[in-house]
Amino acid sequence: MEMLVASAIGIMTAAAVYLILRRRTFAVVLGMTMLSYAINLFLFATGRLVRGAPPVLADGVATYTDPLPQALVLTAIVIGFGMTAVVVVMALGAFVEGGDDRIDLPPGDGDGRANAGDTGGAP
Amino acid sequence: MSPALIAVLPFLGALLPGLLVRSGRGVAAVACGVVTLTALVGLGLHAPAVIAGEVVASRLDWMPQIGLAADFRLDGLGLLFGLLILGIGLLVILYARFYLDAKDPAGRFFTFLMLFQGAMLGIVLSDNLLLLLVFWELTSLSSFLLIGYWRHLPEARQGARMALAVTGLGGLALIAGVLMLGHAAGADDLTGLLRARDAVQASPLYLPALVLILIGAFTKSAQFPFHFWLPRAMAAPTPVSAYLHSATMVKAGIFLLARLWPVLSGTPEWFWIVTTTGLVTMCLGAVVALFQDDLKGLLAYSTVSHLGLITMLLGFGTQGAVVAAMFHIVAHATFKASLFMAAGIVDHAAHTRSIRRLSGLGALMPLTFVISAVAALSMAGIPPLGGFISKELMLEQAAATAWLGGPRLLGWVAVAATMFSVAYSLRFVFHVFTGRVASGYPAPARDPGVGLWLAPAVLAMLTALVGAAPDRVASWLVGAAASGVTGTALHPHFSVWHGITPALVMSGIAVAGGVAALLAWPLLDRVRAALPDLDAKRWHDAMVLTATRWSWRVADGLTDGSMARALGAMVAAIVAAGIAAWGSGTAPAFDRPMLPVTGAAAAGWAMLVAATGAMVFFHRSRVLALVLVGIVGLMVSAAFVHLSAPDLALTQISVEVVTVIVLLLALNFLPKVTPVESGAARRALHGVVAVVAGGAFGALAYAIMRTGAAFPTIAGYMVENSYRLGGGDNVVNVILVDFRGYDTFGEITVLGIAGLAIFALARTLVEGPTGDRLRAMFGDRPRVGDRHPMPLVVVTRLLLPLVLVVATYIFLRGHNAPGGGFVAGLLVSIALVMQYMASGFAWAERRQRVPYHGLIGLGVLAAGITGIGAWFAGRPFLTSAYGYFKLPGLEEFELATAMGFDLGVFLCVVGAVMLMLDSLSRIARRAGETVNAGPMDILSGDPDRDPSGPA
Structure with a gap:
C-alpha cells in the first residue's frame, strides 16, 4: 500500500512538473492543481498510513490515526482552491489584456538594462 | 523613563507625521518636536545618576535562542550621544519646518527623520550587540531614504544609492565582525563583553574581528578610503546634512569605536590601523x-x-x-x-x-x-x-x-x-x-x-x-x-x-x-x-x-522572461537540495511494516495513474484534460476514505467540484486547445526534469512512510484531550476550531482576502477599456440556443433546499463526526452555484440578498468574537467551553463555543467561494452573456421586469 501511495505521489508530481513547464497559462494551472494533489497526499502520508482508524473518538476503540496532518491538509485543500481561483482570474485578465495566453514575458519587456549604466555618475 | 522607552519614542513619533500632515506641516513638525522633547526630558532625568557613574538599564528577552535581547543601557557615552541626537534633532526639526518648500511632501520627510532618530538612539542605547546591528542597518536605510528625499533629482538618487552601497557593505562586514567578537568574548551583551578584554585580545579571532568591525565603523564614519560617499550625500536637503552627515549618523562609527574601545584598543594592530586611517x-x-x-x-x-x-x-x-x-x-x-x-x-x-x-x-x-x-x-x-x-x-x-x-x-x-x-x-x-x-x-x-x-x-x-x-x-x-x-x-x-x-x-x-x-x-x-x-x-x-x-x-542564466526556465531551475534546485540533505544525514531503517494492498486500492491506483498519464498526453485538449483532472481528484478523495481520513475525503470532493466549475468558467473565455510550442528536445528535457522531481518526491514519501517518527508525535495529546478540552469526538475538527484555532483563523482570513482579490481583479476586467475589449472579443460569438434546459432548472431548484438541509446536518455534526464548517460551506456554495449554472447568472444574482463580501466579513467577525469571548471567562484567546442542554421536545444535546468559530469558518468559506464564482460570472455577463428570459425559465415573464419572483 505504501508503495502505491508513494508511486502515485511521484507520478502526479512528475505530471505536474511537466505541465508547469509548458508555455500557456491553462496548462500551468492544471499542473498546479496536480501538484496540490501530490503535496496534500504527501503531507497526509507523513502521518503514516493506517486503515480503519479514523480520528473520530468512539467507545472501545484504542487506536486512531494521526489527526494532525489531516487538519493541516484540510485547510491546505481549501487554500489551494483559493490560490487556483486567483491564478485563473489572473490568467483570464492577462488573456483579455494581452490577446494571448502565453506566460512568458514578451521580448524586451521587463528588461531593466537601460538602467545598468546608471551607477551614480554625475548627470 | 526607561532607556527602552526613550529608544522607542521616536519610532512612535514616526507614525505621527503621516497622520497629522493633512493639518499642515507645522502640526506634523510640532508633533515630532514634542516627541523628541519628551525623549530628551526622559534622558535628562537620568543625567544626574549617569554622571555619578551609574548605568541605567532595562532588559527584555526577544529571541533568547540566538542571544538576541532587547536590552538597553544608558551610560556616559550613551548620554552624550543621546543628548546630541535629541538636542540637535529638536533644532533640526524646527529648522526643517521652515526650510522645506511648500511643494515638498513634509509628512514623508518627518517620518524618515524620526525613523532615523529612533535608529540612532537605538544604536547608542542598546546593550545587546545583535540589537545594535539591527539599529545600525536601520540608520543606513533611513539615511538612504533621506538622501534620496528629492527623488526627482538624479544626483539625490545616485548619492543615496552610493551611501547605501558603501554603508550597507560596511554593515555586512560589521555583522561578521561583531559575531566573531561575541564568540571570542562569550557574551552578546555589552556589559559582559566590556569585561572580556583579555579573552578577546588573546583569541585568534581578534584580528579578523577587529578588521571587519573597523570596516563597518570606517564606512559609516566616512574614513579614507570609504569617505567618498559623504560629499555625494550632500544632495540631501540641508537639514538632513546638518543632522545625519555632520552631527549624528557619521559619528555612529566613532561611537562604535568608543564603545568597543575597552575591549579592542591598546594593541599595536588597533593603534596602527585606527590612528593611521584617522590621520590620513x-x-x-x-x-x-x-x-x-x-x-x-x-x-x-x-x-x-x-x-x-x-x-x-x-x-x-x-x-x-x-x-x-x-x-x-x-x-x-x-x-x-x-x-x-x-x-x-x-x-x-x-x-x-x-x-x-x-x-x-x-x-x-x-x-x-x-x-x-x-x-x-x-x-x-x-x-x-x-x-x-x-x-x-x-x-x-x-x-x-x-x-x-x-x-x-x-x-x-x-x-x-x-x-x-x-x-x-x-x-x-x-x-x-x-x-x-x-x-x-x-x-x-x-x-x-x-x-x-x-x-x-x-x-x-x-x-x-x-x-x-x-x-x-x-x-x-x-x-x-x-x-x-x-x-x-x-x-x-x-x-x-x-x-x-x-x-x-x-x-x-x-x-x-x-x-x-x-x-x-x-x-x-x-x-x-x-x-x-x-x-x-x-x-x-x-x-x-x-x-x-x-x-x-546570473539572472539571465536563471530567467530571461521564460517561466519554464525559472521554474525548471527552481525545481532542479529543490531536488538537489533535498538530495544533498538526504545524503548528509542518516535515515533509520525501513522497518515499518507495509499495509496489504486491497483490490479496491489497486483499482483506484490504476485509475489514478491512467488518468494522470492520459491527462499529460491529452493536455492540449483542455476540456478533456479538465475531465481527467476530475478523475484524479476523485481518486485522491477515495484514497483519503480508504486511509482513515473521512474529513479530508469530504473536503477534497467538494473542492473538486468547485475547482472544476471555476476552470470551466474560465475556459469559456480561454482558447480551448494548447498549441505545440516547444521542440522535441525541449520537451524531452522537461520530461527528464519532471521524472527526476517526481521520482525524488515519491521516494521521499516512501522513505517517510516506511520509517517511524523521529520524535514522539503530539497526536497522542490531541486524541486524549480532544473530548476533555475541546468537547468534540472528531479530533480533526477539534484541532481546526480549538487546538490550532489561531491557524484556522488566519487561513479563513487568507481565503477571504483571496476572494476579495479576485473580486477586485474581475472589476478591473469588466470596467473601462478592458471591459470593452472583452465585449469586442466575445460579444458576437455564436451561442447555444438552449442555454437553460428546463429539466436542469427544475432539478437544481428542488435540490437547493435538500442540499441546504444536508449542509446544516454536516455542519452541526462536525464537532463529533466527519464534517464541519469547511465542508458545509463548500456544499452550500455548490448548491448556490448550481442555481447560477442552471438558471443563468442574472437570474441568480437578482435573488442574492446578502452580498458575498459581507459574508466574508461576518465570518471573520464571528470567529474573532468567539475567540475573544474566552477573555471574558479569563481564558486565553480561542479557549473553548462546552456544555449539555435540554430543550422540550428534543433529546439532550451538546453546545460548544467552538461552534461559533466553526460558523465563522462556514460563512467565510461560502462568502469567499461565492465571491470568486460570482466575479467570474460578472466577467461572463460583461462579455455579452444576456439575461435569460422566456420559456427557458420557470417564470412566464422576464425576471428583469419581475425582480420579486419566487425565491
Missing part, C-alpha cells in the same frame, strides 16, 4: 575641503577631516586622547550643524552655494554672517571658542605620540592638517561674507525669519559658551562620556588658557599657516587644478558596474 583621513579631508566650490561640499570634506581627527584620537588608546575625542565630538557637532544650517540659509537667500559666485553677503545678511563667523572660527580653532579647546587637546595628544618611529612626526602632520582646517574655515567666512557684494543674486538676499536662524544661532551660542566656560558647560558631559568609554571614573578639567605650552605654539603656527594659505588661495587653486583628480568614486562605479553585469549574467 584628517589630512586628506582638510586639503580637499579647501578647494571645494560648493559650500556644502566644503563642509562635507571638513566633516570627513574632523571625523578622521576623532578616529585618530581613539586610536591612540590613552585616556587623555579619549577625553579629547569626546570633547571634540561635542564641539564638532555644535559648530558643524550650525554651519550646515547657515549654508542652507545662504542657499535659500542667494539661490546658489557656489563660493565663486558668492561674495559680500555679510552686508546683506548680517545675522547669518555673525552666526557663520562664530561657528567657522570655532571650527578653525580660534580662542575662546569651543573648537579651540578640543584642537589644543588634540595637538597635545598628537605631540606626545610616537608614530612611524618619529617622536614628533605625528604632531607636525597634525599641525599641517590643522593649518588647512584653519584655511578652509576662514575661506568659508571671508570668501562668502566679505568683499565686494556680488551682483546677480536672483532675489535680494536678506536674513531669513526667526524660524530659520534660531537653530544655528543656538548652536553657535553653545560653541561660544563651551569655549568661554568649558569647565562649567562641558566638563560634566565629556567626563561622563570618557568615563563611559574607558570604564574608569574621569573628571577632566578644561580651560582656555594654560600658559605657553607646546600645543599653543603648534596652534599658533597652524593659524598663521592657515591665514597664509588663504591669502595664497588663488595660487594654490591653480596648482591643484594642474594635479590629477583623485576620486574613489571611479573605483566605486567600476565595482558597481562589474557587479551589475555579473548579476545580469
Whole structure:
C-alpha cells in the first residue's frame, strides 16, 4: 500500500512538473492543481498510513490515526482552491489584456538594462 | 523613563507625521518636536545618576535562542550621544519646518527623520550587540531614504544609492565582525563583553574581528578610503546634512569605536590601523575641503577631516586622547550643524552655494554672517571658542605620540592638517561674507525669519559658551562620556588658557599657516587644478558596474522572461537540495511494516495513474484534460476514505467540484486547445526534469512512510484531550476550531482576502477599456440556443433546499463526526452555484440578498468574537467551553463555543467561494452573456421586469 501511495505521489508530481513547464497559462494551472494533489497526499502520508482508524473518538476503540496532518491538509485543500481561483482570474485578465495566453514575458519587456549604466555618475 | 522607552519614542513619533500632515506641516513638525522633547526630558532625568557613574538599564528577552535581547543601557557615552541626537534633532526639526518648500511632501520627510532618530538612539542605547546591528542597518536605510528625499533629482538618487552601497557593505562586514567578537568574548551583551578584554585580545579571532568591525565603523564614519560617499550625500536637503552627515549618523562609527574601545584598543594592530586611517583621513579631508566650490561640499570634506581627527584620537588608546575625542565630538557637532544650517540659509537667500559666485553677503545678511563667523572660527580653532579647546587637546595628544618611529612626526602632520582646517574655515567666512557684494543674486538676499536662524544661532551660542566656560558647560558631559568609554571614573578639567605650552605654539603656527594659505588661495587653486583628480568614486562605479553585469549574467542564466526556465531551475534546485540533505544525514531503517494492498486500492491506483498519464498526453485538449483532472481528484478523495481520513475525503470532493466549475468558467473565455510550442528536445528535457522531481518526491514519501517518527508525535495529546478540552469526538475538527484555532483563523482570513482579490481583479476586467475589449472579443460569438434546459432548472431548484438541509446536518455534526464548517460551506456554495449554472447568472444574482463580501466579513467577525469571548471567562484567546442542554421536545444535546468559530469558518468559506464564482460570472455577463428570459425559465415573464419572483 505504501508503495502505491508513494508511486502515485511521484507520478502526479512528475505530471505536474511537466505541465508547469509548458508555455500557456491553462496548462500551468492544471499542473498546479496536480501538484496540490501530490503535496496534500504527501503531507497526509507523513502521518503514516493506517486503515480503519479514523480520528473520530468512539467507545472501545484504542487506536486512531494521526489527526494532525489531516487538519493541516484540510485547510491546505481549501487554500489551494483559493490560490487556483486567483491564478485563473489572473490568467483570464492577462488573456483579455494581452490577446494571448502565453506566460512568458514578451521580448524586451521587463528588461531593466537601460538602467545598468546608471551607477551614480554625475548627470 | 526607561532607556527602552526613550529608544522607542521616536519610532512612535514616526507614525505621527503621516497622520497629522493633512493639518499642515507645522502640526506634523510640532508633533515630532514634542516627541523628541519628551525623549530628551526622559534622558535628562537620568543625567544626574549617569554622571555619578551609574548605568541605567532595562532588559527584555526577544529571541533568547540566538542571544538576541532587547536590552538597553544608558551610560556616559550613551548620554552624550543621546543628548546630541535629541538636542540637535529638536533644532533640526524646527529648522526643517521652515526650510522645506511648500511643494515638498513634509509628512514623508518627518517620518524618515524620526525613523532615523529612533535608529540612532537605538544604536547608542542598546546593550545587546545583535540589537545594535539591527539599529545600525536601520540608520543606513533611513539615511538612504533621506538622501534620496528629492527623488526627482538624479544626483539625490545616485548619492543615496552610493551611501547605501558603501554603508550597507560596511554593515555586512560589521555583522561578521561583531559575531566573531561575541564568540571570542562569550557574551552578546555589552556589559559582559566590556569585561572580556583579555579573552578577546588573546583569541585568534581578534584580528579578523577587529578588521571587519573597523570596516563597518570606517564606512559609516566616512574614513579614507570609504569617505567618498559623504560629499555625494550632500544632495540631501540641508537639514538632513546638518543632522545625519555632520552631527549624528557619521559619528555612529566613532561611537562604535568608543564603545568597543575597552575591549579592542591598546594593541599595536588597533593603534596602527585606527590612528593611521584617522590621520590620513584628517589630512586628506582638510586639503580637499579647501578647494571645494560648493559650500556644502566644503563642509562635507571638513566633516570627513574632523571625523578622521576623532578616529585618530581613539586610536591612540590613552585616556587623555579619549577625553579629547569626546570633547571634540561635542564641539564638532555644535559648530558643524550650525554651519550646515547657515549654508542652507545662504542657499535659500542667494539661490546658489557656489563660493565663486558668492561674495559680500555679510552686508546683506548680517545675522547669518555673525552666526557663520562664530561657528567657522570655532571650527578653525580660534580662542575662546569651543573648537579651540578640543584642537589644543588634540595637538597635545598628537605631540606626545610616537608614530612611524618619529617622536614628533605625528604632531607636525597634525599641525599641517590643522593649518588647512584653519584655511578652509576662514575661506568659508571671508570668501562668502566679505568683499565686494556680488551682483546677480536672483532675489535680494536678506536674513531669513526667526524660524530659520534660531537653530544655528543656538548652536553657535553653545560653541561660544563651551569655549568661554568649558569647565562649567562641558566638563560634566565629556567626563561622563570618557568615563563611559574607558570604564574608569574621569573628571577632566578644561580651560582656555594654560600658559605657553607646546600645543599653543603648534596652534599658533597652524593659524598663521592657515591665514597664509588663504591669502595664497588663488595660487594654490591653480596648482591643484594642474594635479590629477583623485576620486574613489571611479573605483566605486567600476565595482558597481562589474557587479551589475555579473548579476545580469546570473539572472539571465536563471530567467530571461521564460517561466519554464525559472521554474525548471527552481525545481532542479529543490531536488538537489533535498538530495544533498538526504545524503548528509542518516535515515533509520525501513522497518515499518507495509499495509496489504486491497483490490479496491489497486483499482483506484490504476485509475489514478491512467488518468494522470492520459491527462499529460491529452493536455492540449483542455476540456478533456479538465475531465481527467476530475478523475484524479476523485481518486485522491477515495484514497483519503480508504486511509482513515473521512474529513479530508469530504473536503477534497467538494473542492473538486468547485475547482472544476471555476476552470470551466474560465475556459469559456480561454482558447480551448494548447498549441505545440516547444521542440522535441525541449520537451524531452522537461520530461527528464519532471521524472527526476517526481521520482525524488515519491521516494521521499516512501522513505517517510516506511520509517517511524523521529520524535514522539503530539497526536497522542490531541486524541486524549480532544473530548476533555475541546468537547468534540472528531479530533480533526477539534484541532481546526480549538487546538490550532489561531491557524484556522488566519487561513479563513487568507481565503477571504483571496476572494476579495479576485473580486477586485474581475472589476478591473469588466470596467473601462478592458471591459470593452472583452465585449469586442466575445460579444458576437455564436451561442447555444438552449442555454437553460428546463429539466436542469427544475432539478437544481428542488435540490437547493435538500442540499441546504444536508449542509446544516454536516455542519452541526462536525464537532463529533466527519464534517464541519469547511465542508458545509463548500456544499452550500455548490448548491448556490448550481442555481447560477442552471438558471443563468442574472437570474441568480437578482435573488442574492446578502452580498458575498459581507459574508466574508461576518465570518471573520464571528470567529474573532468567539475567540475573544474566552477573555471574558479569563481564558486565553480561542479557549473553548462546552456544555449539555435540554430543550422540550428534543433529546439532550451538546453546545460548544467552538461552534461559533466553526460558523465563522462556514460563512467565510461560502462568502469567499461565492465571491470568486460570482466575479467570474460578472466577467461572463460583461462579455455579452444576456439575461435569460422566456420559456427557458420557470417564470412566464422576464425576471428583469419581475425582480420579486419566487425565491
